[in-house]
Amino acid sequence: MSYTLTTADKNAAQMMRDDERFNHFVARVCEHQELWILTDEHGCMMLTSDDDEDCIPVWPHADYARDWARDDWSHCTPEALSLQVWLARWVPGMEEDELLVAVFPTLDETGVVVEPRELEEAIVRKQKQGRHN
Template identity: 80%
Template sequence: MSYILTDADKTAAQTLRDDERFNHFVNKVCEHDEIWILTDEHGCMMLTSDDEEDCIPVWPHADYAKEWAVDDWSQCKPEAITLKVWQARWVPGMEDDELLVAVFPTTDATGVLVEPRELQDAFTRKQKLGRHN
């Protein structure tokens, strides 16, 4: 179940720099054990970066994903993926398909583009730190 996102929290997160939004994303995903994507009847929404890299955008909460579901994406709906499923199925699948992850894009920024394993490593580091606190 997703956490409650206030308008103030949403506004604050969206004004963060890309690297800060990346860290916010990792923290929230580890805390709530879910990653949000957009899907339609054809599957997961994908983007092509300015560098012609195919990527899957991900968000820490359904409300951020919903903000992307406009215009060409208006048929898309937010869908949660547990961190466990992401790690077991999505990371290897994205690596096999040579896809990147667009971490926490906003309506005016692509987000941080990373390899799936790099994002996985960030989750692992965060989880290890969390156990030591």
């Protein structure tokens, strides 16, 4: 259930601090029930954080992921994951494989790197807030 992303919205989001982009990501994922990864013929793209930890980068919209797919990643394409699939399959799988999540990286930043369960908890909190509004 992708949404239209304007150039102004995209530029504003990319100017946010990491923590602001994290919160923006959580809000958009809750609102649209999907998130985006980059894939190639071998599967999901991963990167290494500044602390040498393996991460799967995620974005709230295909355009952010597409913009990130440059240079070494230019062969990758955005792929949508439903929030339900992410929570049910990806979070436990990433925990089992000891992978972290790089939330909404920009071209010059890794983004907020968190445990998969920590991102899940932020999403669940946001969903509960939405039900009480």
